[in-house]
Amino acid sequence: MKLVSWNVAGFRACLKKGFSDFFSWVEADIICLQEVKATRDQIPFEPKNYELYLYPAERKGYSGTLIYSKIKPLSVAYGVGIEEYDHEGRVITLEFQEFYLVNTYVPNVKRTLERLPYRMKWEDMFRVYLKKLAEKKPVIVCGDFNVAHTEKDIKNAKANIGNAGFTKEEREKFTDLLNSGFIDTYRHFYPEKTDAYTWWSYMPRVRERNIGWRIDYFICSKEIINKIKRAEIYHHVLGSDHCPIGIEVTLK
Numbered sequence: 001m002k003l004v005s006w007n008v009a010g011f012r013a014c015l016k017k018g019f020s021d022f023f024s025w026v027e028a029d030i031i032c033l034q035e036v037k038a039t040r041d042q043i044p045f046e047p048k049n050y051e052l053y054l055y056p057a058e059r060k061g062y063s064g065t066l067i068y069s070k071i072k073p074l075s076v077a078y079g080v081g082i083e084e085y086d087h088e089g090r091v092i093t094l095e096f097q098e099f100y101l102v103n104t105y106v107p108n109v110k111r112t113l114e115r116l117p118y119r120m121k122w123e124d125m126f127r128v129y130l131k132k133l134a135e136k137k138p139v140i141v142c143g144d145f146n147v148a149h150t151e152k153d154i155k156n157a158k159a160n161i162g163n164a165g166f167t168k169e170e171r172e173k174f175t176d177l178l179n180s181g182f183i184d185t186y187r188h189f190y191p192e193k194t195d196a197y198t199w200w201s202y203m204p205r206v207r208e209r210n211i212g213w214r215i216d217y218f219i220c221s222k223e224i225i226n227k228i229k230r231a232e233i234y235h236h237v238l239g240s241d242h243c244p245i246g247i248e249v250t251l252k
Contacts, residue, residue, distance in 0.1 A: 001071075001251065004028040004234075005142035006244035007105070007199075007216060011036040011066065015045055017239035023047060026234070028246065029070045032092075032103035034144045036064035055079070057089035064089040065103050065143070071096065080129045085122060093133070098251045099224065100133045104143035109164045116169060123173035127180055134181060138221035140249070141182070144199075144242065145217050149174045149184070152194050153214040165215060178219070185218045185231040185247050196233055199242045218247045227251060 004026055008014035011033060023031065023045075036043075039056050043066075046052065050068040055078045057063040073094035079086030094101045104126070109116045133139045147170040151157035160166045178184060190196065197212025206212070220228060227249050234244040 001030070001249045002026070002028045002246060003030050003032070003101070003140065003142065003218070003249060004244050004246040005032045005034070005103070005216060005218060007034040007144040007240060007242035009035050009240040009242060011038050011045075012042060014239045019239055020045060020047075022234075022237050022239065022244065023068075026244070026246070030094075030101065031068045032101075032142050033066040033068075034064075034103070034105035036066045036089075037061050038064065053092055053094065055089040055092045058087045062088070063105060065092050065105055067092055067094060067101075067103050069094065073101075080125065082125060085125060091126075091129075095137075099138045099140055099221075100136075102130065102133070102139060102141040102143075104141060104145075106144060106146045108146050109167070109170065111164050113164060113167065116167065120169060120173065123170075123177070127173075127177050130177070130182070131180055134221050138224040139182075140218065140220045140224075140247075142216075142218045142245070144215060145174065146215055147171060147174050148213045148215055152192070153197075155195070155197070155211045155213070165213060181222055182219045183222055183225045185220055185225070185228050186214070186233070186245070188225060188228070189231050197235070198233055198245055202241055216242055216245050218245060220247075224249075 053067040055065045075095040077093040090105045092103045107119050109119045148154040197214050198216035200207035200212040229248045232246045237243050
């Protein structure tokens with residue numbers, strides 16, 4: 001089974017920049033999107049043999065998550081059941097026979113860090129949510145986590161310490177999540193790899209020079225890491241300031 005995740009930074013815009021070509025080329029069983037910024041009537045893309053699960057934010061043109069799946073889930077849940085967090089369309093959970101798949105778009109703290117307190121509460125809530133799921137069956141989580149976890153995950157670490165996405169608080173919360181029973185699948189396969197990024201600023205030549213951050217992840221419950229056969233960053237794929245990422249899972 002091939003799973004793909006991509007922050008499309010506005011799905012309607014990404015559709016005009018080759019999304020359908022990537023969709024056909026990658027041949028994923030499930031594709032999870034973040035920052036969709038669209039409602040159902042604004043999404044013309046309906047690929048054959050895929051079901052669409054959309055969770056838009058209440059605020060128009062903001063946030064939102066979406067999943068295209070070839071495999072029919074046992075159940076679908078939108079949000080986490082806490083009103084404070086569920087109006088921004090940030091979490092979709094699909095339950096399958098062997099695992100839960102959670103697609104998430106983690107809140108950005110903003111450049112001024114004004115949303116850091118909200119983000120810290122989110123991190124604790126989300127970790128509890130995932131741990132409760134993991135009590136029932138293994139969990140695979142993907143999406144834009146809006147944090148570069150270690151200095152290997154960012155080009156200019158020293159210059160960015162304390163900046164949004166690389167604060168001590170955000171990085172420690174990601175460590176807490178991993179310590180609660182999850183594994184960063186890309187780091188599992190490439191523990192020392194550097195210059196492997198998933199997001200680049202729109203500033204001139206930044207992506208061309210690969211001055212980036214790895215802030216998009218697939219993480220999974222420890223007990224199924226041996227089922228993950230590969231992890232990939234599709235760094236060549238354009239259409240957003242993020243690139244897609246993927247894993248292959250063998251469940252038999």
